Each structure stands twice: as C-alpha cells, then as structure tokens.
Amino acid sequence: DQQVKQNSPSLSVQEGRISILNCDYTNSMFDYFLWYKKYPAEGPTFLISISSIKDKNEDGRFTVFLNKSAKHLSLHIVPSQPGDSAVYFCAASAVGGDSWGKFQFGAGTQVVVTP
C-alpha cells in the first residue's frame, strides 16, 4: 500500500516562477519528512526536511510546509532555475516509533524548468 503519494507525475514551470510540489500521506504515525532531488543516472540527494513539531522549514530557495491535519506537505521552490529540473521525491517516517529509519517514498514528480 502506498502510504506516501505524489499525485502529480510531472510539473512544468517557467524559470523565475514558483514551483509547488505536493505530497500526501496516510499514516498518522509519520512524524518526519524529507524531500530528495534526483538527476538521471544519479542517486537521490537530500534537499530539506521537516519534523511534525513544525509547520514550515526554509532553506534558501526551498521551503517545505506541513499540514498535519490534512496529512499533506508541499515543497516550494522560489525562484525556479534550470538546474532545478529533476525528479523530486518526498519521504516519510515514524522516527519516534519502532520503524525508525524506514522511510516510505512517494513515486516522484518530474520538474521541468523552461527558459
């Protein structure tokens, strides 16, 4: 069962505009969330994280928002740059529980930033 869902397989955005990537989860035990970025022929690389005690975390152009009641998180990239073209995965885990370390990944969203 897919406990982490990224319902948009792709997103096209103009350079300089905002990219918004969405992620939904079903397991209420999840309390830690990560976003990864993946280029072709490379492994995913960590982008930003958020724990359930926060509703927002910011790192440069990247901001992650968490809405626990809706079991929804989003990643905002502002402004989008051509180098942001990649596949973005969200991942969730119950860090405080027995399954520490076991992150469930979404299917990914392919972002294409056009000039």
Place this chain on the structure above:
Amino acid sequence: DAGVIQSPRHEVTEMGQEVTLRCKPISGHDYLFWYRQTMMRGLELLIYFNNNVPIDDSGMPEDRFSAKMPNASFSTLKIQPSEPRDSAVYFCASSSDLPPYEQYFGPGTRLTVT
C-alpha cells in the same frame, strides 16, 4: 569522503544467473539501506541494517533475494536465481542516527536480466 560507493554500475546477466551487488557506506554511518527503483513501483525499500544487523527485511520480494553486511564498511545484495522482472536500478544508502536523518544514496546499479 567519497560518498556511498556501489559496484557494478551496470550489470547485464541472463535469467537464472546469480547476481551480486556491492555497497560501501559512508564511514561512521550506522544505517545501511537497499532500495529498488522501477517505473511501476517507484523507490521501494528492500532491507535495512543498523550496526551491521538486519532490522527489517519485509521489503525483500522473495527468497531469491538475500543481503548481508559482514562489517561496517561493506554490504551485498544477492539475487539467485535472477529473473527478468528483477531488472531495475538498485540503490544503496547510508545514514547516521542524527537529525535530519537524511540518507546518502549511492549512484545505483542498473541491473538488466535477459
């Protein structure tokens, strides 16, 4: 640090053959993970180790798959016998047990079973 190292980068083998994938985690990381990525199932966790001990292997698809971690700097994922449906990209990742708990992924091994 060189990051997580995986070998081989590409493997092409015939159905029925044994395949061994190798991983060297980042020094000092306590956790090691094996993932498989396919178009159909996305990125799925196969097994993970803590301090060389397997913690959860519920993602291992069947008995044809096995993984070992004989020491803190080496792990293998073995498929015996291999089947065409095992064709995928296999990633190894490692992490510490400190926030933000991010996993560092290797470049992956692209496995093709004909």
